[in-house]
Amino acid sequence: METSPAQPPLPSSQDLASRTAHSLLRPEWSTAQVLEGIQLARRLQVGAVLVRPCDVELALRHLERSPVVVASVVGFPHGSQTTSAKLFETRDLLRRGAREIAVVIALSKLVSREFQHAQTELTQIAEACHQERARLTVMLENGWLTDELKIIALRCAERAEADTVSTSTGFGPGGYTISDLALMRKYLPEETGVEAGGVSTLAQAIEAFQAGATRVATTETGSILDEWKASEQTQ
Numbered sequence: 459m460e461t462s463p464a465q466p467p468l469p470s471s472q473d474l475a476s477r478t479a480h481s482l483l484r485p486e487w488s489t490a491q492v493l494e495g496i497q498l499a500r501r502l503q504v505g506a507v508l509v510r511p512c513d514v515e516l517a518l519r520h521l522e523r524s525p526v527v528v529a530s531v532v533g534f535p536h537g538s539q540t541t542s543a544k545l546f547e548t549r550d551l552l553r554r555g556a557r558e559i560a561v562v563i564a565l566s567k568l569v570s571r572e573f574q575h576a577q578t579e580l581t582q583i584a585e586a587c588h589q590e591r592a593r594l595t596v597m598l599e600n601g602w603l604t605d606e607l608k609i610i611a612l613r614c615a616e617r618a619e620a621d622t623v624s625t626s627t628g629f630g631p632g633g634y635t636i637s638d639l640a641l642m643r644k645y646l647p648e649e650t651g652v653e654a655g656g657v658s659t660l661a662q663a664i665e666a667f668q669a670g671a672t673r674v675a676t677t678e679t680g681s682i683l684d685e686w687k688a689s690e691q692t693q
Contacts, residue, residue: 478679478683479653510530568607598624
């Protein structure tokens with residue numbers, strides 16, 4: 459009788475936490491709700507907390523002397539702002555203390571096949587980040603892109619020397635898919651991270667990591683880590 463291959467052992471809950479970006483971008487959340495999320499991120503010691511631009515200073519105050527990276531978004535949620543506006547937003551967030559910038563690629567320029575615009579914009583934003591020793595994540599919105607446009611977007615991100623590329627923003631038609639993660643891992647250099655956006659369960663997190671993701675982005679960090687800890691206790 460054939461047996462299924464053994465699954466690789468799960469890493470520790472802290473390994474999972476360090477590979478999680480806790481997302482606090484919902485426009486309807488109050489300052490109190492965002493602060494609660496920041497405090498959860500500190501308690502769990504996640505890799506990064508992704509906050510709205512208006513909440514960067516709040517996050518920095520409450521994450522002082524914490525290993526959690528404060529990240530924020532530029533060109534959110536569709537990448538439709540002008541390059542000058544995106545550069546100003548990037549530099550302003552870096553000046554305020556953000557250590558990671560998540561920029562939405564210029565989606566309208568991609569689908570219009572104005573690839574040089576998208577490339578030049580990413581390169582300029584990447585230079586601003588790396589001059590301040592901050593990380594850059596390029597957010598795609600794969601649900602709106604053909605495979606051809608996804609590959610072109612990945613090449614733009616690679617040329618800009620992005621640190622991570624994310625599948626989605628959480629405000630588009632969907633989150634990660636296994637096929638998208640495989641495509642991204644195939645066309646990105648090994649040193650470039652792949653983030654699976656829209657993860658909401660432990661099963662999805664495991665699936666994403668097995669498909670090549672190096673980080674997951676989620677609003678459900680607490681419940682995912684609680685379930686992971688419970689699974690550790692039964693092993």
